[in-house]
């Protein structure tokens with residue numbers, strides 16, 4: 001049994017919070033540059049240039065890419081041969097978030113209760129944490145700070161199996177169309193299909209952690225990702241919704257087996273500030 | 282097309298010169314307000330009391346920046362979703378506000394009020410918080426310090442880039458732009 005101190009987890013998490021908010025991953029940065037190449041609208045090009053410059057300023061000045069430094073979302077793959085000492089995983093992650101958001105001058109965007117007083121917790125905790133127990137003695141932490149603007153334009157729908165591929169594609173495209181300029185396009189579209197009501201939403205979230213440009217391993221889904229992306233870009237909404245050919249940078253689908261009576265689907269949107277990081281400990 | 286330089290505050294004539302799709306560079310003093318500050322301002326209007334700032338001709342920027350690092354005028358400062366301010370915007374226009382800056386769709390009521398009171402809605406590039414922070418030279422709280430990042434701030438801006446979405450003629454770049462590039 002490998003022993004791992006909770007404080008080690010906290011240290012990594014604190015660093016990841018700062019790093020993810022300041023440095024945009026090469027995958028998304030590359031996709032923005034590709035979009036600039038293909039964009040036809042002059043205003044759309046201007047937006048993409050500003051976004052590329054923005055990423056460079058954030059990196060050079062060590063300041064957040066976007067002021068919405070998000071809800072801290074974690075997917076943890078925990079090797080079952082690892083024993084955590086000195087605290088619980090939840091405490092360790094939240095301690096890391098608290099420190100990272102404070103020391104990194106990141107915005108604290110979490111309120112304690114969603115309905116009544118909506119008082120800010122002051123340290124961006126608690127995080128949203130999903131854990132999978134896996135084989136081995138390693139711990140893999142995936143982190144994404146999730147902005148509110150794009151999260152608010154997301155949806156779950158319990159489709160009927162008879163809705164088929166067409167119904168599924170229509171649901172995704174219509175949801176993105178309704179979102180329009182709100183989620184700060186160009187966007188990354190996370191899509192879940194299958195599973196239960198709750199599972200499908202998590203799949204859509206997980207889809208946003210996949211490196212932009214990497215397609216689904218099953219060629220049927222990979223084809224569908226391409227097809228949906230084309231349909232979305234054909235809406236003409238473009239960068240920031242000002243009109244243009246680059247509304248979406250990527251569409252990522254994650255699937256799971258389904259109940260015979262169901263075909264759950266979910267869309268989780270992310271903006272161009274599609275920040276995600278992973279570390280293995 | 283080269284962006285137009287404009288100076289805050291705006292007169293009616295300035296507003297009528299702006300058309301949906303225009304790229305502008307804003308100079309001068311603008312104010313910030315998000316949901317909580319709007320709510321407080323409209324409550325004062327309901328009671329017929331004076332507002333802490335005179336809205337006449339002013340720009341309101343919907344923003345909640347990150348904390349400034351030592352030596353910075355302001356932290357990352359991109360626009361927030363404007364739709365959350367829809368309920369309050371017609372009242373702000375009645376009181377003389379001429380321009381608001383945010384991102385995303387506005388309600389029909391807001392678009393109508395822009396025409397009626399001669400105002401414009403502009404979008405700054407959502408998520409370009411680092412870049413926009415460089416265009417803000419000074420920031421100070423002028424009202425509701427208890428709201429923290431949501432307090433009303435007075436900002437001095439230089440060549441702050443934005444695009445006109447809804448003009449005082451009823452045009453909407455979000456609709457027209459998408460139509461032009463749809464296939």
Ligand code: SF4
Nearest residue numbers: 066147149184271408
């Ligand atoms: S949607 Fe993304 S880019 Fe836009 S404000 Fe929110 S976090 Fe920033």
